[in-house]
Amino acid sequence: MPMNGRLLRPRQTIHPEAADWANRVRTNGGSVSGTTLKAVDRFVKAIHAAGIRDRFYRLNLFCGNSDGNLNAVRTPLYRGPSLIGTQYGNTTDTNSNFVAGDYVETGAQGGLQSDGGTKYLNTGLNVFNAGLAADDFHCGSYFNSALNNSGIFLGTRNAVTGATKGVQFFPAFATSGMFVRFGGLVNSGIEAGALAANNGMLVGVRRPTGVGFRNGLNINAPSNISGAQVWLTSTDTPDLFVFNTNSSNGAGVSWFFGRAQMYSVGKGLSDAQALAYYDATQAFQTALTRGT
Amino acid sequence: MNLSDITLPITYDWGREHALLFSPQLAQRLAELHAEYGRPDCIAMPRALADGRLMLSADILTAVEPGGWLHEMWIHADMEVLLPSVEVVPIAEALALMPQPQEP
Secondary structure: OOOOHHHHOOOOOOOHHHHHHHHHHHHOOOOOOHHHHHHHHHHHHHHHHOOOHHHEEEEEOOOOOOOOOOOOOOOOOEOOOOOOOOOOOOOOOEEEOOOHHHEEOOOOOOEEEOOOOOOEEEOOOOOOOOOOEOOEEEEEEEEOOOOOOOOOOEEEEOOOOOOOEEEEEEEEEOOOEEEEEEEEOOOOEEEEEOOOOOOEEEEEEEOOOEEEEEOOEEOOOOEEOOOOOOOOOHHHOOOOEEOEEEOOOOOEOOOOOOEEOOEEEEOOOOHHHHHHHHHHHHHHHHHOOOOO | OEHHHOOOOOOHHHHHOEEEEEOHHHHHHHHHHHHHHOOOOEEOOOEEOOOOOEEEEHHHHHHHOOOOOOHHHHHOOOHHHHHHHOEEEEHHHHHOOOOOOOOO
């Protein structure tokens, strides 16, 4: 009897990091479709193939099935620079005021929608305690619709008023472009980097110069690090908020308006690494029919 | 209009168009209820307005339904106190009382 050809084909395996994420979602009370798990798996494999896994200290693809507690969408894919090793921040992003209706997984309305006034996530990640340096750092996100008059997408700072240190990433502030402020709160990355459009994958980097990327391409914004200050203690960088800026472990100070399809935080990226990151992300967002 | 005038469940779209306003004293009571019955990973975090009151988007009322993250806290609240103490206004009215976002 001839051997069945299927026996000779290598079995498709899910990458351990994708499987780990799906298990954590289920442990948190959420669920994941086969289509989404496959897309996450491809993303994870692309990141590993590009050799950039260690760039990411926290990354959440905002995916998984919707439920009343937003369990899946709050479960980050990465919580440290590798699966084996120290993990940082909360096991899930702590939700402040998001409700189930704010999240749709797929389609043009896919992503997590803030209201610019009350909703944000607390990652629990203190970037200083995690060993991240202000001059080797990145923040990124994907926005499938144009941002209009948005605030700080991702941030932390060392005081409510008179703050001098922290992280402030304005991916597309009003009409004036991208602001990357890692270390000090002005002149510590990019001031008003011009963008061709206020959507797509927007990434801010210090390496140690300030660099901005849109859809994987360097926007060639002038670096301005004349006012850069380093983070010296954990109080310089309270736990990082997404869709807002933390000022002192709980007091948000600048709400973001818009819909996002992911976020990431970690070490700096070269031009080639940023392009590889974009390619993996774009494929993922396209798989979920929510790409630009 | 206050919360006792609202029939639950509300729709998400209606909730996005309205805000819930209440006193710091009520917020304190709600925080105590959250500590007792709420989830540590989902928190109702009101925002302070310029006039001293606190606000939440009314869409948070969708989370008080069974399966929502505020349900346990909601069913343990004293409705006779809570409902008349929460003013419901169009969201634009609350936005006008919000401190302006910081600019670069």
